[in-house]
Amino acid sequence: MPDRTKAKSKPFGDAAAFSEAAECLKMLAHPVRLRIVQLLLQGRYTVGELAEDCGVPDNVASEHLRLMQRCGFFTSEREGRRVYYQVAEPHLENIINCVEDRFLSSLQSKSA
Amino acid sequence: MPDRTKAKSKPFGDAAAFSEAAECLKMLAHPVRLRIVQLLLQGRYTVGELAEDCGVPDNVASEHLRLMQRCGFFTSEREGRRVYYQVAEPHLENIINCVEDRFLSSLQSKSA
């Protein structure tokens, strides 16, 4: 029995931290958002470019981007009529790598 | 401009893989489930133990465990009246580590 004392080390004391982490994961837990994060980890893209790649209308992509921007995932810069998004949260790369390891590994490798 | 050709490498072709990954992340995207995964990565626990630590009623914990078991996260073994759950999906550890790095690092370190 490996230290089953459970010594009240954490009777879920930091529930707030877990909630914050859960919120973040919820943001990632959508196929289109996942794809958008993956793309933006490789460079800057506009709303329209992301929308086209994901096969969703522009406004849908725009909403996903807004949600993720509110979480601090991305920042945006307007250039003319276009708006470029880019990654602002450095830990996204680690998490996406884990996810790719498990689910998307076969697709990614050939890009190198 | 870093190869912005976007060479139709993936017009979201593998949407199925992204959906599967998103489903998995959705499972993790809940504070109680996150905590349960963290605990089970450190050993076997019963429904009641997990429920108490998380501060939720037994049936709620049981439902979360059932959902995660359906995803292949866990397996369970009955011992007398109790049911012990344990981790079955090895990649959970990596993902949780990433999440801890970002959100829960201050709590975990003292365990070492």
Added chain:
DNA sequence: TTGACATATCGTGAGATGACGATACTATCG
């Protein structure tokens, strides 16, 4: 200015999620 393009925001509605209480099952104890 007018019109077209790119993006953002809003209202709505269908579907999913998650907590709760009640109940049912399983195993042990007396």
Added chain:
DNA sequence: CGATAGTATCGTCATCTCACGATATGTCAA
């Protein structure tokens, strides 16, 4: 056997999520 502890399942309901269409904003070109 009945009683109880531990777990699982079900129905219900409030809430959230997400896509859609419509509309608004911002930018540039003519």
